[in-house]
Amino acid sequence: MRKNKKKQKQNQPKEFLPAIRGLEVKIYLRNGEEIKGEILSISTYEIIVKTKEGKDLLIFKHAIDFIDYFQKT
Amino acid sequence: MRKNKKKQKQNQPKEFLPAIRGLEVKIYLRNGEEIKGEILSISTYEIIVKTKEGKDLLIFKHAIDFIDYFQKT
Amino acid sequence: MRKNKKKQKQNQPKEFLPAIRGLEVKIYLRNGEEIKGEILSISTYEIIVKTKEGKDLLIFKHAIDFIDYFQKT
Amino acid sequence: MRKNKKKQKQNQPKEFLPAIRGLEVKIYLRNGEEIKGEILSISTYEIIVKTKEGKDLLIFKHAIDFIDYFQKT
Amino acid sequence: MRKNKKKQKQNQPKEFLPAIRGLEVKIYLRNGEEIKGEILSISTYEIIVKTKEGKDLLIFKHAIDFIDYFQKT
Amino acid sequence: MRKNKKKQKQNQPKEFLPAIRGLEVKIYLRNGEEIKGEILSISTYEIIVKTKEGKDLLIFKHAIDFIDYFQKT
Numbered sequence: 001m002r003k004n005k006k007k008q009k010q011n012q013p014k015e016f017l018p019a020i021r022g023l024e025v026k027i028y029l030r031n032g033e034e035i036k037g038e039i040l041s042i043s044t045y046e047i048i049v050k051t052k053e054g055k056d057l058l059i060f061k062h063a064i065d066f067i068d069y070f071q072k073t
Numbered sequence: 074m075r076k077n078k079k080k081q082k083q084n085q086p087k088e089f090l091p092a093i094r095g096l097e098v099k100i101y102l103r104n105g106e107e108i109k110g111e112i113l114s115i116s117t118y119e120i121i122v123k124t125k126e127g128k129d130l131l132i133f134k135h136a137i138d139f140i141d142y143f144q145k146t
Numbered sequence: 147m148r149k150n151k152k153k154q155k156q157n158q159p160k161e162f163l164p165a166i167r168g169l170e171v172k173i174y175l176r177n178g179e180e181i182k183g184e185i186l187s188i189s190t191y192e193i194i195v196k197t198k199e200g201k202d203l204l205i206f207k208h209a210i211d212f213i214d215y216f217q218k219t
Numbered sequence: 220m221r222k223n224k225k226k227q228k229q230n231q232p233k234e235f236l237p238a239i240r241g242l243e244v245k246i247y248l249r250n251g252e253e254i255k256g257e258i259l260s261i262s263t264y265e266i267i268v269k270t271k272e273g274k275d276l277l278i279f280k281h282a283i284d285f286i287d288y289f290q291k292t
Numbered sequence: 293m294r295k296n297k298k299k300q301k302q303n304q305p306k307e308f309l310p311a312i313r314g315l316e317v318k319i320y321l322r323n324g325e326e327i328k329g330e331i332l333s334i335s336t337y338e339i340i341v342k343t344k345e346g347k348d349l350l351i352f353k354h355a356i357d358f359i360d361y362f363q364k365t
Numbered sequence: 366m367r368k369n370k371k372k373q374k375q376n377q378p379k380e381f382l383p384a385i386r387g388l389e390v391k392i393y394l395r396n397g398e399e400i401k402g403e404i405l406s407i408s409t410y411e412i413i414v415k416t417k418e419g420k421d422l423l424i425f426k427h428a429i430d431f432i433d434y435f436q437k438t
Contacts, residue, residue: 012310013335016350018085030323030355031103031138043086045134055141058089061337063103063138065323065355068347091158104176104211116159118207128214131162136176136211164231177249177284189232191280201287204235209249209284237377250395250430262378264426274433277381282395282430304383305408308423322396322428353410357396357428360420 017042017061025049026068027059035059090115090134098122099141100132108132163188163207171195172214173205181205236261236280244268245287246278254278309334309353317341318360319351327351382407382426390414391433392424400424 020039027035027049037051049057093112100108100122110124122130166185173181173195183197195203239258246254246268256270268276312331319327319341329343341349385404392400392414402416414422 013333016333016335016338016340020350028323029138031101031105032323033138035139041086041089043089046089048089057139057141058093059139060134060137061352062135062354064352065321065325066327066349066351068349102211104174104178106211108212114159114162116162119162121162130212130214131166132212133207133210135208175284177247177251179284181285187232187235189235192235194235203285203287204239205285206280206283208281248430250393250397252430254431260378260381262381265381267381276431276433277385278431279426279429281427305406308406308408308411308413312423320396324396353425354427356425357394357398358400358422358424360422 015042017047020067020069024070026070028065028067029059029063030065031063088115090120093140093142097143099143101138101140102132102136103138104136161188163193166213166215170216172216174211174213175205175209176211177209234261236266239286239288243289245289247284247286248278248282249284250282307334309339312359312361316362318362320357320359321351321355322357323355380407382412385432385434389435391435393430393432394424394428395430396428 017039021042022038025037025039027037029035035049035051035057037049037057040048040050040056042048045061047059047061049059051057090112094115095111098110098112100110102108108122108124108130110122110130113121113123113129115121118134120132120134122132124130163185167188168184171183171185173183175181181195181197181203183195183203186194186196186202188194191207193205193207195205197203236258240261241257244256244258246256248254254268254270254276256268256276259267259269259275261267264280266278266280268278270276309331313334314330317329317331319329321327327341327343327349329341329349332340332342332348334340337353339351339353341351343349382404386407387403390402390404392402394400400414400416400422402414402422405413405415405421407413410426412424412426414424416422
């Protein structure tokens with residue numbers, strides 16, 4: 001495992017979430033729930049998601065395990 | 074996934090919680106509990122919630138998975 | 147969801163825990179335990195609680211889900 | 220809930236763990252385990268504990284829920 | 293346990309994830325799921341993984357327990 | 366509980382992990398798994414472990430509950 005990773009690190013983007021805003025997403029939470037919808041907005045520690053059922057939810061990033069994203073169809 | 078996300082990031086709001094203060098909320102905690110009430114105040118790591126039963130609770134943000142919010146009716 | 151939340155944020159208190167020090171509390175932990183007692187002191191990441199049984203406990207804030215607090219009777 | 224908590228905050232100690240170093244402790248972990256022993260040393264995110272069985276363990280603070288402490292007998 | 297660890301610390305690399313980008317990985321999540329694929333990109337708190345099934349997933353680092361990595365075959 | 370802990374704190378080492386690098390370890394993870402091996406290297410949030418079976422694993426520190434360590438025999 002090489003040690004001069006500084007350069008790679010400096011090119012690291014800050015956050016991928018803004019790149020999937022507006023796409024169809026399936027959000028897997030730490031409690032086992034899966035939320036389908038669209039990411040409307042993003043703050044430092046939270047996101048606002050419009051669910052398929054038309055509800056807005058404030059979700060904390062710390063509660064998200066991973067996100068599956070799709071081009072809208 | 075494009076890399077120049079810096080601009081988007083700079084426009085990111087700090088926190089959405091203040092925008093739902095005073096609304097009717099349903100808070101989903103990491104322990105599976107759901108707390109219905111109203112967010113009275115917000116600190117860096119905590120919120121104070123008045124529950125439907127009229128109790129004030131100090132809830133740590135780290136314990137919250139997501140929040141459903143409604144216009145008061 | 148409006149974006150100029152900076153002002154609201156600047157008025158945000160740092161922490162609510164000091165305001166409930168000395169009150170009767172019921173602390174709900176992430177492991178499901180409930181600890182009844184009184185908050186004696188507060189550090190950056192911990193609190194010292196005197197339980198109803200007269201024991202002092204050092205509790206990490208990260209382990210607390212929420213706190214119910216009461217005026218002493 | 221009053222808002223001028225700044226002064227209280229400034230008097231807040233950084234960490235209570237050093238004050239219970241050397242005492243007999245019972246450490247309750249997030250996985251349900253209880254470790255009996257004595258805190259030997261403390262770093263930013265870890266502690267070294269000598270267990271009752273004479274083993275040294277490196278425990279991460281993030282894994283600790285709370286600590287019961289006793290004067291050695 | 294010696295105390296002058298400052299030098300060792302200064303030589304510490306920031307992050308090992310960039311060194312396994314492009315390799316075949318098996319990611320073990322806190323929810324018990326195992327995701328097989330390849331790490332495509334890395335941000336401060338997230339990674340993008342192309343799964344064996346050809347799906348891109350945004351995974352939060354906080355949800356990862358450990359990663360098994362292999363030279364591609 | 367005395368309040369002038371500043372001095373103790375300043376003498377606190379940053380991290381104990383480097384002191385057990387190279388020793389035989391048993392790592393207890395938050396998911397209940399136990400990994401036996403040797404810590405090869407340490408970054409800010411991760412460690413690389415060579416398991417007894419000869420596999421290298423990237424383990425996130427946040428997933429570790431505690432580590433039992435032994436002099437190699």
